[in-house]
Amino acid sequence: MSMDRTISNFIRALRNADVRVSTAETLDALGAVELVGYRDKAYLKRSLATVLPKTVDEKDTFDACFDQFFDFQDVRGEQSPGGSGEDQSEEQEGEDGESGDGEGGGSSGEEPKGKKKKSKSKAKKNNLYEEEEEADLGPGEITDPKSTLGQLLMGNDRVELSMAMGAAGEETNVRDIKIFTQKGLYTRRIMDAMGLPDLNREIGDLRTSPQVPARRLGQQLKARRDFLREQVRDYVEKQFLLNADVSGKRLREELLRKIKLSNVEHRNFRLIQEIVYKMAKKLSALHSRRKKIFKRGALNVPRTLRHNMSYDGAIFDLHWKSVKVDRPKVFAICDVSGSVANYARFMLMFLYSLDEVMPKVRSFAFSSDLAEVTELFNRNKIEDAIAKTLRDYGGGSTDYGQALLDFKKNCLDDVDNRTTIIILGDARNNHGEAHAEVLKEIYDRSKRVIWLNPEAKLAWNTGDSEMRKYGAYSHQVEECNSLMHLERVVGNLLKQIA
Amino acid sequence: MGDIEKIAASVASLQESFEAHNYICSDQIATAVFLAYQLRKPILIEGPPGVGKTELAKTAAEMFALPLIRLQCYEGLDESKAIYEWKYGKQLLYTQVLKEALDEVLQGAKGFSESVKRLHEFGDIFFSEEFLEPRPLLKALKEENGCVLLIDEIDKADNEFESLLLEILSDYQVSIPVKALAEPPMVFLTSNNTREISDALKRRCLHLYIPFPDADIEQRIVAARIPEIPPELQRQLVAFIHELRTLDLKKQPAISETIDWARTLVLLHAEALDPKLVTDTLNVILKFQEDIENVTTEVSSITARITK
Numbered sequence: 001m002s003m004d005r006t007i008s009n010f011i012r013a014l015r016n017a018d019v020r021v022s023t024a025e026t027l028d029a030l031g032a033v034e035l036v037g038y039r040d041k042a043y044l045k046r047s048l049a050t051v052l053p054k055t056v057d058e059k060d061t062f063d064a065c066f067d068q069f070f071d072f073q074d075v076r077g078e079q080s081p082g083g084s085g086e087d088q089s090e091e092q093e094g095e096d097g098e099s100g101d102g103e104g105g106g107s108s109g110e111e112p113k114g115k116k117k118k119s120k121s122k123a124k125k126n127n128l129y130e131e132e133e134e135a136d137l138g139p140g141e142i143t144d145p146k147s148t149l150g151q152l153l154m155g156n157d158r159v160e161l162s163m164a165m166g167a168a169g170e171e172t173n174v175r176d177i178k179i180f181t182q183k184g185l186y187t188r189r190i191m192d193a194m195g196l197p198d199l200n201r202e203i204g205d206l207r208t209s210p211q212v213p214a215r216r217l218g219q220q221l222k223a224r225r226d227f228l229r230e231q232v233r234d235y236v237e238k239q240f241l242l243n244a245d246v247s248g249k250r251l252r253e254e255l256l257r258k259i260k261l262s263n264v265e266h267r268n269f270r271l272i273q274e275i276v277y278k279m280a281k282k283l284s285a286l287h288s289r290r291k292k293i294f295k296r297g298a299l300n301v302p303r304t305l306r307h308n309m310s311y312d313g314a315i316f317d318l319h320w321k322s323v324k325v326d327r328p329k330v331f332a333i334c335d336v337s338g339s340v341a342n343y344a345r346f347m348l349m350f351l352y353s354l355d356e357v358m359p360k361v362r363s364f365a366f367s368s369d370l371a372e373v374t375e376l377f378n379r380n381k382i383e384d385a386i387a388k389t390l391r392d393y394g395g396g397s398t399d400y401g402q403a404l405l406d407f408k409k410n411c412l413d414d415v416d417n418r419t420t421i422i423i424l425g426d427a428r429n430n431h432g433e434a435h436a437e438v439l440k441e442i443y444d445r446s447k448r449v450i451w452l453n454p455e456a457k458l459a460w461n462t463g464d465s466e467m468r469k470y471g472a473y474s475h476q477v478e479e480c481n482s483l484m485h486l487e488r489v490v491g492n493l494l495k496q497i498a
Numbered sequence: 499m500g501d502i503e504k505i506a507a508s509v510a511s512l513q514e515s516f517e518a519h520n521y522i523c524s525d526q527i528a529t530a531v532f533l534a535y536q537l538r539k540p541i542l543i544e545g546p547p548g549v550g551k552t553e554l555a556k557t558a559a560e561m562f563a564l565p566l567i568r569l570q571c572y573e574g575l576d577e578s579k580a581i582y583e584w585k586y587g588k589q590l591l592y593t594q595v596l597k598e599a600l601d602e603v604l605q606g607a608k609g610f611s612e613s614v615k616r617l618h619e620f621g622d623i624f625f626s627e628e629f630l631e632p633r634p635l636l637k638a639l640k641e642e643n644g645c646v647l648l649i650d651e652i653d654k655a656d657n658e659f660e661s662l663l664l665e666i667l668s669d670y671q672v673s674i675p676v677k678a679l680a681e682p683p684m685v686f687l688t689s690n691n692t693r694e695i696s697d698a699l700k701r702r703c704l705h706l707y708i709p710f711p712d713a714d715i716e717q718r719i720v721a722a723r724i725p726e727i728p729p730e731l732q733r734q735l736v737a738f739i740h741e742l743r744t745l746d747l748k749k750q751p752a753i754s755e756t757i758d759w760a761r762t763l764v765l766l767h768a769e770a771l772d773p774k775l776v777t778d779t780l781n782v783i784l785k786f787q788e789d790i791e792n793v794t795t796e797v798s799s800i801t802a803r804i805t806k
Contacts, residue, residue, distance in 0.1 A: 020697065022701050024701055024702075025701060028537065028539065028704075031537050032533055032537065035533065035536050035537070036529075036533075042525075043509070043525075043529065046525055046526050046529040046530075047529050047533055049526070050526075050529065050530040050533055050541070050704040050705055050706055051533065051704055051705075053705065054542075054697075054700040054701075054703075054705045055700075055705075056544070056707055059707055299586070314590075314594060315590050316590060318586065379748070
């Protein structure tokens with residue numbers, strides 16, 4: 001029962017860390033846990049690793065999550081390593097419930113359990129308070145603490161303490177923690193729930209007590225209370241990491257979507273990359289269902305019968321229904337010259353992601369001379385591919401005319417009426433020859449030409465921008481300098497080419 | 499049957515048994531197979547090519563003494579190739595041959611509707627099991643005593659085919675009713691990750707990622723496969739391969755390449771690695787000319803490092 005709870009909490013933490021876990025998988029996880037038990041942590045980890053995470057990335061996340069989660073779960077609910085199994089501990093708990101022969105005092109029902117566990121888990125718990133033993137008053141006789149928390153602290157049992165902490169955490173709904181400023185609040189609440197006010201009162205009383213053993217206890221309790229505070233703070237911190245981080249991430253993603261691509265700081269690059277990939281994936285998932293291939297398909301009865309009439313109805317020449325493959329073709333041409341340097345990286349990133357999720361994208365990059373980078377993209381990881389493209393082709397001054405001529409020379413033959421051509425660039429041609437007639441040629445042959453310009457619309461056609469000339473031979477011209485723009489444009493694009 | 503249960507009773511016994519069949523597996527792999535058997539779930543195996551994904555399924559079949567049914571996926575694979583197909587040729591032949599018989603059946607029948615009615619009485623003879631050509635998936639479901647079903651390179655098949663698999667993987671049945679099975683097949687799917695497998699499919703499977711093994715396991719693999727290899731050579735060889743995997747290569751040498759190389763070196767009666775030997779046999783482990791050229795310059799330094 002409590003084991004189920006542990007697993008479902010763990011899965012919650014996993015989901016928080018962006019590992020997708022379905023209900024069916026939760027059930028599988030429970031089945032696996034039933035089979036392997038909690039005894040051997042490495043074994044448990046290996047088992048859950050086959051059931052819950054389903055990609056290599058998720059496995060990494062899972063590893064981190066598992067270590068973090070079961071690190072303190074371990075002190076919360078586990079027995080000594082290699083010690084008693086699950087059954088035994090359950091048995092033990094049952095026994096505890098019945099016996100309840102505590103040594104009196106206002107102790108709660110869980111005290112005797114703590115005592116028993118303590119003796120069991122001696123190997124594991126390290127003496128937390130060694131240093132404090134050497135207090136001013138020296139070792140010696142000590143009175144018994146009265147408050148529940150005091151008893152717990154003096155019990156010197158890590159397991160028991162962590163369990164109480166966990167229980168208090170549940171009570172205060174620490175898992176609802178959302179923002180980091182709430183950490184202090186939750187720390188206090190948990191301490192309160194564990195009985196801090198009583199303890200404080202007791203410490204106060206003890207310190208003013210005339211008897212040495214009582215004062216000694218007061219001192220010890222104070223030290224241990226401070227220690228406990230640290231522990232609770234740690235616990236809250238972990239809960240925060242496990243449960244709240246994701247909302248922060250979502251917030252950040254939302255912001256990044258709207259921000260201008262040239263303003264995004266480098267450190268957010270990875271996150272952007274994720275968003276772009278997700279976006280490209282989502283968009284292509286919407287549309288990729290249509291690319292179908294039938295190598296043979298079903299028997300085409302009418303056609304078969306018709307063709308076999310001449311053989312006196314003896315059917316031996318079979319005909320098959322098949323659907324013709326109609327895959328969209330996309331040519332993407334990206335300007336990586338100096339003037340669009342800020343955008344080039346993101347455009348390339350998008351190009352790369354698009355390439356990953358769509359069947360037939362050929363990518364080109366140019367400053368003045370056009371080069372095909374499809375191979376490069378296929379062979380390299382995204383960072384390398386972008387870096388290499390920028391290194392090899394980037395930075396020069398733009399010559400759209402030359403790039404178009406190159407395109408015409410190399411691949412105009414491959415352009416047909418199912419081809420979509422996307423051009424990413426600012427159309428600033430350094431007053432060179434525009435060669436718009438080449439674009440017209442491409443325009444006539446292709447299904448669509450789409451021009452995505454990272455500049456704001458107001459800046460088009462100013463200075464050396466040739467947007468007007470090129471715009472005439474494009475089916476669609478769009479401003480595109482944030483991820484939102486990109487998403488919209490590509491959504492439309494995929495709809496049309498699919 | 500009892501044997502299988504005994505072998506699959508614990509991770510340790512599985513590992514041992516795999517080892518007895520010359521398949522050295524990590525704890526992770528053994529755990530996955532254990533869970534797959536106990537939970538009756540298919541395993542989706544991913545990893546770089548040549549780490550023994552397919553081999554795992556083959557060895558499992560051998561170990562459990564179950565028949566192995568293999569379905570190799572490719573683009574355009576559909577249900578008529580994967581599940582079943584009617585034997586059209588046989589159907590046509592039979593209709594021709596039985597033409598006479600049909601005439602007899604229809605003799606005396608008055609009118610069209612009566613003829614059709616008579617024909618109906620014969621039931622769907624031509625669409626009975628006699629005329630059904632079972633393909634791997636159906637075959638696997640018809641194995642009374644269970645079998646190992648290997649669906650190889652699922653990433654090569656189309657998305658639609660994945661959907662087709664869903665029913666089989668979760669309920670072990672296909673939409674044409676098959677008798678309930680005493681023992682469902684053990685299903686292994688492998689993927690080289692040339693495309694993402696759909697979430698729906700992943701949800702139904704356990705997921706096992708087999709990476710390149712660490713040096714220790716790889717040495718044991720080599721020793722198990724080629725027992726006659728000198729121990730020193732075996733250590734050096736594995737160390738060399740591990741060095742190679744840290745380089746930027748188009749295709750990193752996998753376990754299968756390590757084994758091929760070991761076999762080559764044993765054939766050449768080598769006792770230890772030396773630069774010339776390595777350079778001469780580099781084409782066994784590296785499959786791209788570019789890689790070979792890049793590595794050739796490094797050979798002597800790597801060899802020096804691992805033989806000292």
